[in-house]
Amino acid sequence: MKPQTLTYLVTLPALMLALSAHAHAPSEHMKAGQAAAPDCSMMEDMDHSSMNMDDPVMQAMMKKCMKATHQDEADSHDDKTDATKPARHQH
Amino acid sequence: MTSFKILSCFKCLVAATSVAAVVGVGFLFSGFYPMGADDHHNDLTYWALQTLRERSVARAANDIQVPNDLDSSERLLSGGADYNDMCVGCHLKPGMTQSDFTLGLYPQPPDLTQAEIHQESAQVLARKHFWIIKHGIKGSGMPAWGAGHDDERIWNMVAFLQRLPELSSQQYQILSARGVDDSGHH
Numbered sequence: 493m494k495p496q497t498l499t500y501l502v503t504l505p506a507l508m509l510a511l512s513a514h515a516h517a518p519s520e521h522m523k524a525g526q527a528a529a530p531d532c533s534m535m536e537d538m539d540h541s542s543m544n545m546d547d548p549v550m551q552a553m554m555k556k557c558m559k560a561t562h563q564d565e566a567d568s569h570d571d572k573t574d575a576t577k578p579a580r581h582q583h
Numbered sequence: 584m585t586s587f588k589i590l591s592c593f594k595c596l597v598a599a600t601s602v603a604a605v606v607g608v609g610f611l612f613s614g615f616y617p618m619g620a621d622d623h624h625n626d627l628t629y630w631a632l633q634t635l636r637e638r639s640v641a642r643a644a645n646d647i648q649v650p651n652d653l654d655s656s657e658r659l660l661s662g663g664a665d666y667n668d669m670c671v672g673c674h675l676k677p678g679m680t681q682s683d684f685t686l687g688l689y690p691q692p693p694d695l696t697q698a699e700i701h702q703e704s705a706q707v708l709a710r711k712h713f714w715i716i717k718h719g720i721k722g723s724g725m726p727a728w729g730a731g732h733d734d735e736r737i738w739n740m741v742a743f744l745q746r747l748p749e750l751s752s753q754q755y756q757i758l759s760a761r762g763v764d765d766s767g768h769h
Contacts, residue, residue, distance in 0.1 A: 552656035
């Protein structure tokens with residue numbers, strides 16, 4: 493095998509491996525401003541009688557999740573309303 | 584005879600100071616000091632810079648008035664979202680142990696998900712955090728967020744920092760999520 497061929501065989505795979513390597517999960521490099529919705533499933537599973545409602549952390553979580561739930565309900569209501577409306581631009 | 588000795592000693596002192604100044608300036612211009620963030624200071628330089636920073640922040644933050652309502656849920660919600668946008672890359676979040684910034688910055692940014700080892704009172708710590716967020720730290724990568732954020736917004740972040748070490752990753756996610764209707768600005 494020619495030395496030049498051997499060089500190509502070694503260099504090309506190494507280059508492709510280097511280009512495809514990621515230091516971290518891509519999700520860790522999300523652009524700022526990509527808003528995430530609160531994941532309130534934990535709140536639903538919690539025993540509400542054992543919650544300390546005087547704790548500001550708990551109060552804040554409740555506020556955030558209630559707001560998110562109302563937002564979801566409003567969105568689903570809008571979807572239903574849109575579905576019952578006659579489609580515009582009908583010819 | 585005594586006055587001659589004092590004069591001689593004074594001349595020696597002036598000469599020694601002059602030599603030290605020339606050597607110091609020569610060293611500055613020589614380019615021999617390693618400035619790479621991956622080439623750490625020696626222990627003495629690190630101690631001197633750390634002491635300079637800690638004492639300066641403590642003195643500057645000493646007279647700051649801490650709001651009475653720092654432990655309010657509204658402040659936590661506002662501060663959590665801002666922390667997630669502005670701070671998490673360097674100061675981490677529950678369940679995260681390192682990032683590109685914690686690996687590469689020198690001095691390494693403090694992991695704010697861990698409670699402070701040296702127990703300062705909550706008031707002192709709140710003052711210190713407020714001052715650092717507002718004014719930043721020279722030569723450390725910590726920016727002065729006060730340039731684009733009012734004091735109330737910074738206090739909200741301070742409020743969140745007070746509770747951050749005790750949050751689980753699920754609690755953090757809920758408190759810091761902006762949601763679709765909370766645009767923020769980052």
